Amino acid sequence: MVRTYPLIGEPAALDLVNTLVRRGGPQQTDLIATDRDLARWLAARGSSVEADLAQVHKLRECLTELMDARVLGTTPSPAAIAYLNETSKGCPPEIVWAARPRLASDNIISECVSTAFALLTAPHGAIRPCAHSECTLLFAATNARRQWCSAAGCGNRARAMRHYQRSAHV
Numbered sequence: 001m002v003r004t005y006p007l008i009g010e011p012a013a014l015d016l017v018n019t020l021v022r023r024g025g026p027q028q029t030d031l032i033a034t035d036r037d038l039a040r041w042l043a044a045r046g047s048s049v050e051a052d053l054a055q056v057h058k059l060r061e062c063l064t065e066l067m068d069a070r071v072l073g074t075t076p077s078p079a080a081i082a083y084l085n086e087t088s089k090g091c092p093p094e095i096v097w098a099a100r101p102r103l104a105s106d107n108i109i110s111e112c113v114s115t116a117f118a119l120l121t122a123p124h125g126a127i128r129p130c131a132h133s134e135c136t137l138l139f140a141a142t143n144a145r146r147q148w149c150s151a152a153g154c155g156n157r158a159r160a161m162r163h164y165q166r167s168a169h170v
């Protein structure tokens with residue numbers, strides 16, 4: 001089965017958080033539940049460097065808490081902050097200036113850590129939740145007008161709902 005991802009191509013830290021689809025209540029779908037899933041997801045992001053599943057899951061848990069806190073304006077647990085700081089020590093960023101500047105390592109952990117630092121320390125609003133009430137995906141607000149995780153996904157669902165509500169009132 002070819003697995004598709006609801007959202008990919010955001011900064012790595014958000015792509016990782018978005019692999020746990022937390023739609024509509026306690027039900028969750030983990031898109032990187034196994035080593036095979038993780039390898040597929042990494043390949044879909046254009047990386048062939050392997051990663052440790054347990055470490056990726058732990059980092060995702062930490063980043064989810066930190067990103068949610070940033071979006072909601074709450075304070076995350078000291079444990080989550082400490083975990084990100086501790087993880088960053090194991091992968092100091094190293095820049096390579098080729099056609100465009102990029103991180104030297106293809107390692108998903110260091111890519112997530114460096115993008116997380118950039119997003120979490122950016123002004124409030126840099127991380128935005130999808131405007132659809134049943135969607136919990138996060139994206140980087142590089143475009144001020146963007147409301148949806150994807151125009152084809154939630155954008156279409158919202159348009160269809162508006163259309164339905166209009167026709168129901170006729």
Ligand SMILES: [Zn+2]
Pocket residue numbers: 130131132135136137148149150153154
């Ligand atoms: Zn959405």
